[in-house]
Amino acid sequence: MGAIQIMDALLSNKIAAGEVVERPSSVVKELVENAIDAESTSIEVFLKEAGLTEIRVVDNGKGMDQEDALLSFSRHATSKVFQEHDLFRIRTLGFRGEALASIASVSKVTMQTSNGVEGTKIELDGGRLISSEESSLRKGTDISIQQLFFNTPARLKYVKSIQTELSHALDLINRLAICYPSIAFSVFHNDQQLLRTPGRGDLHQVIAAIYGMSIAKKMIPFEAEDPDFRISGFVSYPEITRASKNYITLFVNGRWVKHFGITRSIVEAYHTFLPIDRYPIVILSIEGDPLLTDVNVHPAKHEIRLSKEKELKELVENTIRDRVRKLYQIPNATAPEKKVDSSSQLSIWNQSSSTPPGQVTSAPEDIKIVNSSFETPSDFMHSQLESVNHVRESAVEKSVENHFSFSSPNHTAFEEGISEDKREFPLLEVVGQIHGTYIVAQSEDGFYLIDQHAAQERIKYEFFKEKVGKVDSNEKQPLLIPLSFEFTSNEQVLVKERLSLLKDVGLTLEEFGINTFIVREHPTWFPKGEEESIIQQMIHEVVQENKLSIPKFREKTAIMMSCKRSIKANHYLTHSDMEQLLHDLRQCEQPYTCPHGRPLIVHFSTYSIEKMFKRIM
Numbered sequence: 001m002g003a004i005q006i007m008d009a010l011l012s013n014k015i016a017a018g019e020v021v022e023r024p025s026s027v028v029k030e031l032v033e034n035a036i037d038a039e040s041t042s043i044e045v046f047l048k049e050a051g052l053t054e055i056r057v058v059d060n061g062k063g064m065d066q067e068d069a070l071l072s073f074s075r076h077a078t079s080k081v082f083q084e085h086d087l088f089r090i091r092t093l094g095f096r097g098e099a100l101a102s103i104a105s106v107s108k109v110t111m112q113t114s115n116g117v118e119g120t121k122i123e124l125d126g127g128r129l130i131s132s133e134e135s136s137l138r139k140g141t142d143i144s145i146q147q148l149f150f151n152t153p154a155r156l157k158y159v160k161s162i163q164t165e166l167s168h169a170l171d172l173i174n175r176l177a178i179c180y181p182s183i184a185f186s187v188f189h190n191d192q193q194l195l196r197t198p199g200r201g202d203l204h205q206v207i208a209a210i211y212g213m214s215i216a217k218k219m220i221p222f223e224a225e226d227p228d229f230r231i232s233g234f235v236s237y238p239e240i241t242r243a244s245k246n247y248i249t250l251f252v253n254g255r256w257v258k259h260f261g262i263t264r265s266i267v268e269a270y271h272t273f274l275p276i277d278r279y280p281i282v283i284l285s286i287e288g289d290p291l292l293t294d295v296n297v298h299p300a301k302h303e304i305r306l307s308k309e310k311e312l313k314e315l316v317e318n319t320i321r322d323r324v325r326k327l328y329q330i331p332n333a334t335a336p337e338k339k340v341d342s343s344s345q346l347s348i349w350n351q352s353s354s355t356p357p358g359q360v361t362s363a364p365e366d367i368k369i370v371n372s373s374f375e376t377p378s379d380f381m382h383s384q385l386e387s388v389n390h391v392r393e394s395a396v397e398k399s400v401e402n403h404f405s406f407s408s409p410n411h412t413a414f415e416e417g418i419s420e421d422k423r424e425f426p427l428l429e430v431v432g433q434i435h436g437t438y439i440v441a442q443s444e445d446g447f448y449l450i451d452q453h454a455a456q457e458r459i460k461y462e463f464f465k466e467k468v469g470k471v472d473s474n475e476k477q478p479l480l481i482p483l484s485f486e487f488t489s490n491e492q493v494l495v496k497e498r499l500s501l502l503k504d505v506g507l508t509l510e511e512f513g514i515n516t517f518i519v520r521e522h523p524t525w526f527p528k529g530e531e532e533s534i535i536q537q538m539i540h541e542v543v544q545e546n547k548l549s550i551p552k553f554r555e556k557t558a559i560m561m562s563c564k565r566s567i568k569a570n571h572y573l574t575h576s577d578m579e580q581l582l583h584d585l586r587q588c589e590q591p592y593t594c595p596h597g598r599p600l601i602v603h604f605s606t607y608s609i610e611k612m613f614k615r616i617m
């Protein structure tokens with residue numbers, strides 16, 4: 001007998017489960033995606049112990065007859081792909097035919113399904129069929145996965161804590177609910193409801209149900225298209241930031257995917273609007289011909305390959321940047337809100353007052369910039385668990401509809417902050433200076449604090465960015481004594497390779513001996529007295545970056561020079577200097593943040609000031 005044999009079906013399914021069924025959330029993903037493909041309008045997910053004890057998914061989709069129900073647990077059995085060319089026109093979430101067979105091989109499965117004509121109940125244990133019988137005719141499918149990984153103890157040993165696994169499952173369902181707002185999703189954990197979306201097709205309502213109403217109000221819609229792709233979605237105001245990119249959600253033809261290139265384009269669109277290592281909340285849906293996408297990359301189907309990726313990334317970056325640039329950027333300072341208990345919160349939400357939920361009238365102890373709440377997905381998940389007993393479902397829906405009018409087709413409640421009047425930088429009258437660092441100015445609607453260093457950084461950044469982008473041979477300053485720069489042998493190779501990059505920004509280097517270059521002239525707009533250090537830093541950027549495009553290099557150079565040349569803290573200015581600074585700031589294209597994304601101006605409204613002093617209650 002030969003050494004090579006064909007594996008038993010149960011063994012091969014268990015091996016495949018190692019890729020398909022990584023953790024309980026992997027099972028949730030496959031079952032919910034099957035329910036979506038079955039054209040369900042309502043999907044309920046019931047979890048016990050984060051899915052380790054039981055995962056149950058109930059839908060009202062098309063269901064199956066007995067023959068299809070039995071065949072669905074066979075490996076490579078699918079209703080979505082029949083011929084080779086079908087792989088290039090995939091519009092369903094599932095197509096590989098591996099999921100149910102893999103799940104059944106490492107768990108105990110009970111499934112009841114009906115197409116409205118006949119009903120079937122099937123039980124499997126470790127992939128082996130235990131029973132098959134007739135059941136009720138309720139149209140749809142009810143599938144229960146129990147004792148996951150009961151026969152693979154090594155995999156079970158490395159499952160994380162219940163809270164971690166629950167967080168992964170909730171994160172997955174949140175994203176699917178965002179992608180399919182016309183489907184009503186409900187999630188229960190140990191008989192507690194954690195999520196419910198209305199399924200009315202209004203994405204604003206889904207965003208409010210998942211991220212909260214305060215975040216939903218700061219999400220602005222966008223859309224654009226080119227000959228190959230159509231993109232749409234929502235972007236957050238620059239003041240709403242997170243510590244990770246996990247809040248950037250991408251969908252391609254209705255499939256949640258992870259794509260480094262597109263995510264990077266989104267982050268680049270927010271460049272200079274956000275602080276370093278802070279990221280926006282973005283929901284991006286991409287629609288295009290399935291021929292341009294390859295989803296058959298990994299069994300989990302999270303990764304895809306895109307044709308015309310460069311054009312798509314440019315479309316995404318330009319569209320989001322233009323949308324964000326139009327938003328009103330001056331953050332309002334306000335008092336910290338007092339926490340209210342669940343009973344008072346319900347009474348507040350049920351009032352017909354125009355005061356937003358949670359707004360307080362007591363005097364504050366200090367001032368802070370309004371920002372958002374959850375830093376990580378686990379923070380958000382814990383908040384869901386804590387708040388589930390506080391707010392009744394009816395109160396939430398009433399609050400959403402009454403306060404924010406999510407059902408409005410024009411989304412006027414969300415776009416009220418980006419009118420033409422508000423986008424214009426206000427005319428300010430200088431009052432004075434605090435600690436030689438902050439300029440105090442006033443207008444009809446209150447007063448403003450301006451960070452003088454950040455303000456001048458923005459002014460000089462836009463000046464240098466324009467200058468670096470325009471190389472004029474007539475604007476060169478010859479040096480009486482050339483500047484010389486020495487490098488290591490490996491640095492010399494990189495510098496020599498990228499001399500054209502430096503030349504494109506007006507800097508010409510000549511070889512001068514071993515590992516040495518000299519500069520005989522430089523652009524006239526280089527700050528006087530700092531020519532050598534700036535040239536050194538420009539060369540350093542070229543050496544350090546593995547890939548450096550001309551636009552990115554010009555951007556980095558402009559940021560570096562603007563930071564070096566701006567006034568610092570504890571530098572006292574005359575009244576005329578402050579007026580000139582505000583005048584120059586008002587001429588900027590984006591006068592609200594410094595090049596690093598930090599806010600440079602904060603608004604204290606007259607209303608909030610009067611509340612602080614209890615002039616109004």
